[in-house]
Amino acid sequence: MAHDAEVAALPPLRQVTEDFASDKQAFSVPWGKAMMWIFLLSDTFIFTCFLTSYMNVRLSTLVPWPNPSEVFSLNIGGQDIPLILIAIMTFVLITSSGTMALAVNYGYRRNRRYTVLLMVATAALGATFVSMQAFEWTKLILEGVRPWGNPWGAPQFGSAFFMITGFHGLHVSAGVIYLLTVARRVHNGFYEKRGSYETVEIAGLYWHFVDLVWVFIFAFFYLW
């Protein structure tokens, strides 16, 4: 792409006009990466719709909203620690984001061993996250939380909770499978033969996005 290199030398705004108007591929990234970004953009809209509808029901209910700090507290050693499980889940997911970022880096360095190890570690942390979420769901269901009601206040709490965390948990589960699939191909030399590790970076984009969504869920659903 000789032309692409010429465009890269231009000032930023001129780059944009050249990239979009020069009768060439608009985004100078592998197509899979551009497509993943566009998928993540659409996913952003889906999660924002969930969080916005949650905001709407929480604003409009006349019944007090259950206090998440108490609802999600755990009794450890005879003491109620607020939100502790959610805090641990947050740290698990951030750790997995870090291992994924390193996996992408080692992929581009052609270090297959480290890439596979870090991706498997990422998937394991993701699986841990989903298990903790399953534990949390079980606990809440046993305490009587349903999509149509709960013992502490506004009935919409349950539907918002199951919808938002459920959809996010589904993304994490899908991500674990996705990462393991890509890790297997790194392991058996598929990308080595093709001479490019961009698929690892694309899988990384998806995984970081899952972490990104959790940042917003943590802030708006659990802390607000």
Added chain:
Amino acid sequence: MSQAEGQQHPLKIYLWIWLLLFVLSTFSYLVDYFHLHGMLRWSLIIIFMLLKAGFIVAIFMHMAWERLALKFAILIPPLCLLILIGFMAIEGDYTFLTRGTAFLR
């Protein structure tokens, strides 16, 4: 920035951002732990959230090193969600008031 080898950056950047994300998460957890309330609580939550989101997108997802064309294509469309959020906030307030006058006396 996208040569045949793709996005290659020193490990140090990732490790620093990783550490920073841990620190920011701890801070946002402490907001709840210390039972901060009102505007202070909400603004701290939002600030920590936006910082975390920004670092993840910019560094971990490499957006900082992408061409402006991709940045524009991905980061500008979500801004229209602000309109949705604004409308739904107004709508929620209105429903609250209507319910108040209809069901409470």
